[in-house]
Amino acid sequence: MRHILSVLVRNHAGVLSHVAGLFTRRSYNIESLVAGETEDPDISRITIVVAGDERVLEQVSKQLGKLVDVISVSDLKYDRAVTRELSIITVKSTAKTRYEIIEIAEVFGAKVVDMSEKTITIEITGEERVIKNVVNLLRPFGIEEMARTGLIALGLKSPS
Amino acid sequence: MKKSGAKIFVDTLIEHGVDTIFGFPGGAVLPIYDQLYQSPVRHILTRHEQGAIHAADGYARVTGKAGICIATSGPGATNLVTGLANAFMDSVPLIAFSGQVPTSMIGNDSFQEADIYGITIPVTKYNYLVKDVNNLRRVLDEAFHIARTGRPGPVLIDIPKDVQIKETEFWEGKEIDLPPNHRADDLDIQKQIKRAAEAIRNAKRPVLYVGGGAIISGASEPLKKLAEKASIPVTTTLMGKGSFPETHPLSLGMLGMHGTKYANYAVTEADLLIAIGARFDDRVTGDIKRFAPNAGIIHIDIDPAEISKIIKVDIPMVGDANDILSALCKMLESKRHPEWLDKIAEWKRDYPLSYDKSGNEIKPQYVVEKIYEVTKGDAIIATEVGQNQMWAAQYYLLDRPRSFVSSGGLGTMGFGFPASIGAKVGCPDRVVFDIAGDGSFQMTIQELATAVQDGINVKIAILNNGYLGMVRQWQEIFFGRRYSSTCLGKSPDFVAIAKGYGAEGIRVTKPEDVEPAIKQALQTDKPVVIDFCVSPEENVFPMVPPGEAIDKMLDQGSGK
Numbered sequence A: 001m002r003h004i005l006s007v008l009v010r011n012h013a014g015v016l017s018h019v020a021g022l023f024t025r026r027s028y029n030i031e032s033l034v035a036g037e038t039e040d041p042d043i044s045r046i047t048i049v050v051a052g053d054e055r056v057l058e059q060v061s062k063q064l065g066k067l068v069d070v071i072s073v074s075d076l077k078y079d080r081a082v083t084r085e086l087s088i089i090t091v092k093s094t095a096k097t098r099y100e101i102i103e104i105a106e107v108f109g110a111k112v113v114d115m116s117e118k119t120i121t122i123e124i125t126g127e128e129r130v131i132k133n134v135v136n137l138l139r140p141f142g143i144e145e146m147a148r149t150g151l152i153a154l155g156l157k158s159p160s
Numbered sequence B: 001m002k003k004s005g006a007k008i009f010v011d012t013l014i015e016h017g018v019d020t021i022f023g024f025p026g027g028a029v030l031p032i033y034d035q036l037y038q039s040p041v042r043h044i045l046t047r048h049e050q051g052a053i054h055a056a057d058g059y060a061r062v063t064g065k066a067g068i069c070i071a072t073s074g075p076g077a078t079n080l081v082t083g084l085a086n087a088f089m090d091s092v093p094l095i096a097f098s099g100q101v102p103t104s105m106i107g108n109d110s111f112q113e114a115d116i117y118g119i120t121i122p123v124t125k126y127n128y129l130v131k132d133v134n135n136l137r138r139v140l141d142e143a144f145h146i147a148r149t150g151r152p153g154p155v156l157i158d159i160p161k162d163v164q165i166k167e168t169e170f171w172e173g174k175e176i177d178l179p180p181n182h183r184a185d186d187l188d189i190q191k192q193i194k195r196a197a198e199a200i201r202n203a204k205r206p207v208l209y210v211g212g213g214a215i216i217s218g219a220s221e222p223l224k225k226l227a228e229k230a231s232i233p234v235t236t237t238l239m240g241k242g243s244f245p246e247t248h249p250l251s252l253g254m255l256g257m258h259g260t261k262y263a264n265y266a267v268t269e270a271d272l273l274i275a276i277g278a279r280f281d282d283r284v285t286g287d288i289k290r291f292a293p294n295a296g297i298i299h300i301d302i303d304p305a306e307i308s309k310i311i312k313v314d315i316p317m318v319g320d321a322n323d324i325l326s327a328l329c330k331m332l333e334s335k336r337h338p339e340w341l342d343k344i345a346e347w348k349r350d351y352p353l354s355y356d357k358s359g360n361e362i363k364p365q366y367v368v369e370k371i372y373e374v375t376k377g378d379a380i381i382a383t384e385v386g387q388n389q390m391w392a393a394q395y396y397l398l399d400r401p402r403s404f405v406s407s408g409g410l411g412t413m414g415f416g417f418p419a420s421i422g423a424k425v426g427c428p429d430r431v432v433f434d435i436a437g438d439g440s441f442q443m444t445i446q447e448l449a450t451a452v453q454d455g456i457n458v459k460i461a462i463l464n465n466g467y468l469g470m471v472r473q474w475q476e477i478f479f480g481r482r483y484s485s486t487c488l489g490k491s492p493d494f495v496a497i498a499k500g501y502g503a504e505g506i507r508v509t510k511p512e513d514v515e516p517a518i519k520q521a522l523q524t525d526k527p528v529v530i531d532f533c534v535s536p537e538e539n540v541f542p543m544v545p546p547g548e549a550i551d552k553m554l555d556q557g558s559g560k
């Protein structure tokens, strides 16, 4: 099982080391960890995707909660959260494949941000599933480089 | 008025009631040491930074105050790491200071630079690198708060040399502004207390399993009340030793790997296990699936992460043991369990702690028994790690808390002796004995110089078996007596060493000389090392083989 933990922390130099260190020390598996400022510059949000059963999740949340810098830990349910990831993908292209690639990009609302004789670079934002999908479709053309931000998320406020 | 970082350091410590610091100087802490020179704070110069931090740890365990130690940058700081890990595992409030190269030189591989902040993240409750003197006061106040509140633990503060020198007007204490302690579980404590009371009312075979948290919390009184009122036998962990009087008829002594048979049987048969400030350590539980298999579990712990970490808890109570037990006591009426207590009395009669008393060698257990008798059970006992530690736990019965100073979680050889120095400094009016092994003692033996120089009158009883005994015992039982690198060979002359340092040394080779030697040590107004030459291949029993259920104990004669 994968879980999204949204962790608010005091924003200072050592905090990422403390949070990341906890995962290595306790041997929890992180799939992604993204940190960034919130509306309050003194507070950062760290979004962590972690694999494990309920018991592991409970331990991870409690151990995170114990860190001095941690203000809150919430377990976001996939179906009750907006989740996004941004990817930049450079794909090999020829005159022949160029339009096919652009078409795929367009279907998914991806933007072409760079083009050379032999490559196209596209930018795509979406749920993880969408990104995976695009990556799979582009793979046959040959992915030259790829960068992914990892997942960020916020809980939904609207009633379910 | 402005103050330098070093001055803020010393003044703030004094404001927090610090009377003693253990430490070892060097270039990166010179400004602080210069301030200490004129200050009323007592600085005890150890002979190794590890000695300083263990001494601060021992001081903290017996007094309940935060222990303070200081070291220079680089090697001084890295020498603190074992002591931090040790204090972290045993939840000891400690503040360790390290000097650091000047801020402008950090990251340049400067002389005696080590990233002690990075190194100590996993072994501290929290740590700081103070880059700006304006933050120093705040950091110091926070450190005292963090080390002592909630589940206590060590805090490291790394202070670059220029921060010690720089002056600022921001040196006054302010209200602490930290995120509040978290309670991951929003448990309705009143409701849980009611449920717990109900469970205790219905239990036929209840057992109290009490750990270090009961000592930290100062819960001995409500614990005794609860046990007596509801007639519940009490077993303690190594760390909980002394939280409940071990001479009390309801005491089962220690449980676990080297616990008493009756404690382990009682837990195995129990229908209700009430865990108080104990963390279901693997030395205690053995095979977790067969630990207290028939029992409902109540768990009181201040750390929500301990609840259901190892074993599923039925009634969790997150909070301070003292508070919760006091509230729980009020809800209970008197109750008797004659059948259960009879059963336990039978186990106690049939399976007492015992050792082979034949032969004319000195038995290590006998030495501990004699120390107990002569000191009337009223000493502070520090231990090293290994067989000596287990015999100390089994045979020195303690009736009061904060009197047993032992490295439980990390099992740090070399801890006991410097910790005993710290304990004696914290409780100068009590007799302090370090029950030592010949191996462990040699890891921090240089602290004899500290004890002598500062007139810290501790007694060291070496149970000298010529072996790394505990490891040898495992080799004997599980590795066909192949004693690979556990024989210490010809023993150094501990008496001569003691004397060489200016302490007293006594060698004892005959059982009849054990008691006189202990008495002589107590009458000597100096640190004394007693070298008890004990039977070399004595084993600690009972013993639960690793991975076994705790009621499957090996005893004398088995396994050989």
Ligand SMILES: Cc1cc2nc3c(=O)[nH]c(=O)nc-3n(C[C@H](O)[C@H](O)[C@H](O)COP(=O)(O)OP(=O)(O)OC[C@H]3O[C@@H](n4cnc5c(N)ncnc54)[C@H](O)[C@@H]3O)c2cc1C
Pocket: B089, B090, B091, B150, B151, B152, B210, B211, B212, B213, B214, B216, B217, B236, B237, B238, B239, B240, B254, B255, B256, B257, B258, B259, B276, B277, B278, B279, B280, B281, B283, B284, B300, B301, B302, B303, B306, B319, B320, B321, B322, B385, B386, B389, B390, B407, B408, B409, B410, B411, B412, B470
């Ligand atoms: C060679 C060797 C052999 C050993 N054999 C044994 C053995 O046979 N039996 C044994 O018991 N141990 C043994 N130990 C020790 C063992 O390794 C553990 O250190 C010990 O069992 C842990 O004790 P504890 O559960 O009391 O927890 P501690 O480490 O003392 O933890 C304290 C608990 O109390 C909680 N707490 C803190 N403050 C409060 C408060 N105010 N209120 C409520 N809760 C609080 C903490 O959150 C924590 O969960 C051995 C160690 C060595 C080195």
Ligand SMILES: Cc1ncc(C[n+]2csc(CCOP(=O)(O)OP(=O)(O)O)c2C)c(N)n1
Pocket: B384, B385, B386, B387, B388, B389, B411, B412, B413, B436, B437, B438, B439, B440, B441, B463, B465, B467, B468, B469, B470, B471
């Ligand atoms: C620093 C450290 N190194 C190694 C060990 C592993 N160890 C545990 S007990 C023990 C033997 C201790 O020997 P000694 O102090 O003579 O005590 P004895 O068991 O003989 O009483 C060893 C080596 C340890 N606990 N700590």
Ligand SMILES: [Mg+2]
Pocket: B437, B438, B439, B463, B464, B465, B466, B467, B468, B469
């Ligand atoms: Mg030995």
